[in-house]
Amino acid sequence: MNRTRGRRSPRTAGRLFDLRDEDDMRAAYDAHGAELYRFALRQLGDEGAARDVVQEVFLRAWRSAARFDPSIASLRVWLFAITRNTVVDHVRRQRARPVSPVPGDTLDNNGAVVADFSDDVMLSWILEEAMHRLSPEHRDAVVETYLRGRPHEEVAREFGVPAGTVRSRVFYGLKALRLAMDEIGVEL
């Protein structure tokens, strides 16, 4: 669904960032640095590598700041696209390192990382991030019924609410998830 592709996220709406400006660079980092770091960490499984990638992302963004067009994609969508590329480049560099002190099986692991870097992984990670933005009530309703597979009547008894309340929390929880996905331009 392309409908919301170009919509700016609420955090950056109404404000244009110019990454060539130091204060704007700081503001952009404050708005998106942490989630980009978590994304890189999820992909690479290594804190030092994730740190390097995020640094590289902002450097690349700074170099191409003139080409950034907020009418096409939000800053957040743009930075995520750069992060995906930077993670891929990072993994390729790791694999191509000629004199490698790592044993062969680690190279295989790196190969798996590349194979694993698919839209499915991205989608799953974004869903987890989006789950964090739900209210605890909505999140718990979705987690207990769907992810843990418990009957919603049982979940309702545990929460001390009517079964209909759990039903509606799952419904509004899913609607909020969908909105969170739309906000960053993820197609479902």
Next chain:
Amino acid sequence: MNRDEHRELRESLGLYALDLLPEDVRTAVRAHLDGCRDCRAELAAIAPLATPLRTVDPARLGALPAPPEGLRESIVERVRA
């Protein structure tokens, strides 16, 4: 159908999309969907979440890892250089 009945059916669409409703309620929701364009649109928006949502590990939903301190200023330094 009164407003409360409609609201109850509409709010069942989440469990319906996740295939978690008992058979009798599921049948009632399906019958309602045939005649309600608004509910079909609601369902179309949330139904695609069902499959990818399965890959979410509830154990990962605890604390979020934070980036290292000083990363922001280190980026600003690099840009300035």
